[in-house]
Amino acid sequence: MAQWTEQRPSEEFDRILHPDGHLVGELPDIDAETILRLYRTMLESRIFDEKTLAMQRRGEVSIVARSTSEEAVPAGSSAALEEGDWCFPTYRQTPASLYWNARKDRAVAALMGAEPEVIDEHLPVEEEPPVNFTPVYVPLAVNVTNAVGSAMADEFRGDDHVSMSYIGDGSTSQGDFHEALNFAGVFDAPAVTICQNNQWAISVPSHRQTAAETFAQKAEAHGVPYERVDGNDVLAVYEASTKAVERARRGDGPTFIEAVTYRMIEHNTADEESVYRTTDEREYWEDKDPIDRLETYLLSEGLLGDDDPEKIREDLREEVQEAVDRAREVPVSDPETMFEHHLHESTWKHDHQREELRAEQRGENPFTDFTGEGLE
Template identity: 55%
Template sequence: MSEEKWSERDPPRDFRQLLDDEGHLLDGADVPSLEDDELVEFYRTMVATRRLEDTMLNMQRSGEASLVARELGEEATPLGAAAALDEDDWVFYTYRQNAALLHWDVPMAKIILGTTGQEPETIAEGLDDWDSPVNFSPDYTPVAVNVTNAAGSAMTDRLRDRDTVSMVFIGDGSTSEGSFHDGMNFAGVFDAPVVVVVQNNQWAISEPSQRQTAAETFAKKAEAYGVPHERVDGNDVLAVYDAASEAVERAREGGGPTLVECVTYRMGNHNTSDNADLYRDAGELKEEWAERDPIDRFSTYLGNRNLLDDDRREEIRNEVDAEVDDAVETARSVPDTDPMRMFDHHLHGTSWREAHQRTEFQREQEGENPFTDFTGEAFDTEQWEGHGPDLDIDIAPLDPSEDDVETEDWNIVTAVNHTLRQEMSRDDAMRILGYDIGPIGGVFRATEGLLDEFGPDRVIDTPLSENGIVGTSVGMAMRDDRPVLEIQFMGFSYPAFGQFMYAVAKMYERTGGDIELPMTIRMPYGGGIKALEYHQESTETFEIHAPGVRVLCPSTPYQTKGLLASSIRCDDPVVFMEPKRIYRGFDEPVPTDEYTLPLDEARTVREGEDVTVLTWGAMVRHAESAAEEVDADVEVIDLVSLSPLDVETILASVKKTGRCVVVHEARRTLGLGAELSALVNEYAIDRLKAPVKRATGYDVHFPDNDIEDDYLTDAERAKYAIEAVMSYEY
């Protein structure tokens, strides 16, 4: 531990300070130019924050609120920093910045409702219309994710020549997270106009600052990213405002990012489920820090300037009391969330899965058994059609066999490349991000030529960080861009899993449908190319398990073009799996004009009466070969959309043939085959003439090159599975 470098008791005080510990202006201090009424308003906002949070604490104690985190003693930091922003700027915040929200006119009732547990749309409907001059992200719970998103938001501003600034708040503990590093790194490399405010309250739940870093200060971390930094007395609202204003101005004028560390102290528990007495002996420290209380200090300063006297203080207290009481009443008037709303705002359009689960849930709510559908057709699922926003893209396929459709022979990589070019020309909001995608056009050359054609602002070679690529793209997508990302190999998507689950999959639902993330994550997947470890993974199970994301996988060049165009145009996040094993496996005629294909329809590759093979991607051709070789009439279904599934097509086929084989490349346990098998068992068991069989990878790590071919699912394994179910007798 690095106690000797950094101590909670007395963090280095070589920081910017305008007021002394009691609130008197320091000699020679330059007071920022704020009107008198603005100064009094600062005081009022801090008083209001404290009063509001006390009330929420009481509501929590009486069971009305679930969890409350307060900024007791830290109010000057979020307030002073956010007050430095201007209209249209963006704030990416967490759970300890209520003063920033109040400063920018977020209704108190909305803040209270953040603790009582209603979902965002219910809250929005329950409150009178309100507007803030600045834009607030959702309040992030997973820590540090917002830093990368804010960096992306700022990158977009810079690339679009907008003079908007993004400000992000993060706690001291959270600066240990990878997303902080990625956000800082990208912000530095791309000169992003973002101000990162480290609200250093010296504790991260039970762990003190010195457990987070061996650096002398948190501000110093910025040096590694080439980002200017400054430490400031976080309990001195004028100093915070002053430092933040400089940082904001630098960002706005093209000077790039700044990290501002605001040194303060968490006077209370981490939140209402914490008991700080268990881990810190804070009595003495609290007294010391209480003497530097930001409200008292500022009150003294305003008193010295004759802007505040006891009468005015009392008046403000009374006004704030009334305001908080009103807000509590308003919050209480907002109804509980309609439980059916848990299904809202995951994907555009209504999938079979969503409609069916809604119906199950509806039955459960009405006291009816939800599990009585044994066919997949027993429930009235049509009632949910058009329930939420549509998947608003024009689906206009072109048939390459038609005489008047001009085609060229392309393989899958060529199809990706042409589609990216086509969509970039079509939509200025689209940007491509990834590693090695610039001058060399990606390790598979899928982006070849695009940098020359569209320039470095639209084809962006990034630092080597999947989490950074995904996290900044989220911020870009929040700000009107339509990013298309390349993750070099699907096996290297693991570092991005945090951003994927916390932001990509969640943003639309988390904001009650307010913020869409139109982003497409291209991932070459699968084995068969004799590569090193982790270059052969098929990780779709993880992505499919995330609600709020589409997972698509083409198997031909024709499909690749139509599906990729649809994915890019759609407003849902899409994981676009590219079967790299057959990237250059074969050519076929692909229409050169624009066309789109449906995102939610499986493709019947081959019709048959005896057995259904469910498969996708690089396995489709193996399934077709197997179908040729067996003595049975095989129907091969290419799933195309792995999430959500085209359940109607799957069930219709299995009910027709009475047999089902799943062929996939990924490991078996909890591979998509498990879900498909469950689906068939749940809704078609009485049509089955044999158990479902899964020809898949084994439950081992992808083996080394020399035995890779033995491991991989191929036509032979698929053939065995088909023969097994064909010869099965009950």
């Protein structure tokens, strides 16, 4: 096992499954079917990531942000939700939607640039997931603010729904995060906020984001209860999230959960992670892989047979490939649709960018051949 120690995060957190797969805590109130569903979801997400990465390398997808090595956080937390609840994901919570049977073909078509109206026409939704998922958020921390607003709206209507949102360790430096937690704490919003602490905000390590010992304790300033769990232990994440959701649903207010995990890959496919971190660090976390951990436990308990893991992987690879094949049948959208629905009125810069795109489509170099003459 690697002995990397530099800036290693504190392991003062709740854990049920040891990295080697044996129990070190009490199992939560969870049945075998749900545990197997969590296992399958995490595997499905990783295979989905592998496929979309290959598509990006071939130029079918422009950029991909994978959930690889962090699957336990979104899978275990979203599993605590119930029908009618709301989930506000960012770009690294694919397992959350997959747990609730979101359509992979629609997700791939979106990654390939198809606009929603075209996707709806060619890959119509016959049955909505029981949990409401917003579109993936890219602006940092805004989803947390919106989730608290969603929670308050449900409370005003007398609904007992819960809103769950996610934030990375780096995004806790955004003001929206603190505004959201403060509002939730003051008004007892039925909201659960998950900090997916993967140790890196692109190339900035988590210890450069805060001088506090943990991210979890940031909730204390806002009067919000908090928990800190091993984010590579899906059972610990599930237990903490279930308690938080139940607390919110009975009217006892919000909870903030820090799930300590690790991003073993690039931030996204525009990033090269080897320039800012060491091999020892990665090897240290490879020993804590969330899928290996749960798989070892399931095999030891007889919930999986020796041949089951590879059979499940084969089935999921086939499912993902079928989804990709369907997505490839969706027509390419007009690139100019990217300029729609942004502004009430078009601006000079807006028109200039549109004309630059048209110049590029004509085979011209938009930076040297296009002058912008005639634009008002």
